[in-house]
Amino acid sequence: MARPISRHRKILTDSIFNYFGKKRIKVLDFGCGQGLFSSTLSKEQNIKYIGIDKDFSLISIAKKKYPLLSYIVSNEELCFKNQQLDLVLANNVLHHMTEQQITTFAGSLKNILKEKGMLIIIELVPRNQQKGLLFKGVTFLEEKIKKIIYYKKEDLARILGSEFKNIQTETISLNFIKYLYTFESSK
Numbered sequence: 001m002a003r004p005i006s007r008h009r010k011i012l013t014d015s016i017f018n019y020f021g022k023k024r025i026k027v028l029d030f031g032c033g034q035g036l037f038s039s040t041l042s043k044e045q046n047i048k049y050i051g052i053d054k055d056f057s058l059i060s061i062a063k064k065k066y067p068l069l070s071y072i073v074s075n076e077e078l079c080f081k082n083q084q085l086d087l088v089l090a091n092n093v094l095h096h097m098t099e100q101q102i103t104t105f106a107g108s109l110k111n112i113l114k115e116k117g118m119l120i121i122i123e124l125v126p127r128n129q130q131k132g133l134l135f136k137g138v139t140f141l142e143e144k145i146k147k148i149i150y151y152k153k154e155d156l157a158r159i160l161g162s163e164f165k166n167i168q169t170e171t172i173s174l175n176f177i178k179y180l181y182t183f184e185s186s187k
Contacts, residue, residue: 008176026086042068116183118180163183167182
């Protein structure tokens, strides 16, 4: 049986290639932490990977593990040129953000994602929506930060705005849901 992380990586890469094919793309891993998806995404010849996280110590670990990749320490500021990115991955980050922070994040995405670009959100599923235990780390996180915010699909649609079209919502394990959005500028 495949480990959950391996399964998540396969689901992620399948989603990317089903949408983009073999086209060369530029990917931003927002909240990359220690670079969990760095190795998976950077193995692909057609992906230029950039990881961003606000935690300097996590970025330091990622840089040691994957020294040939690009990493940025930044506190929610997405300072890229207009329409420069094909894909933004937000893996397990939105539940740490307030609605206002997500609104700001979505506003930034509207400037940096190319037309028909993709946003992939992978998020925890609240305990009351699934049977069994959540990922063990959540208990630790809940004790550490005291509050985890769970957003439903409808909440995300409202917060992200009409330019982001949900093209797929998939439960990828007992604890995680993947949302795929395409960006279609209203300009």
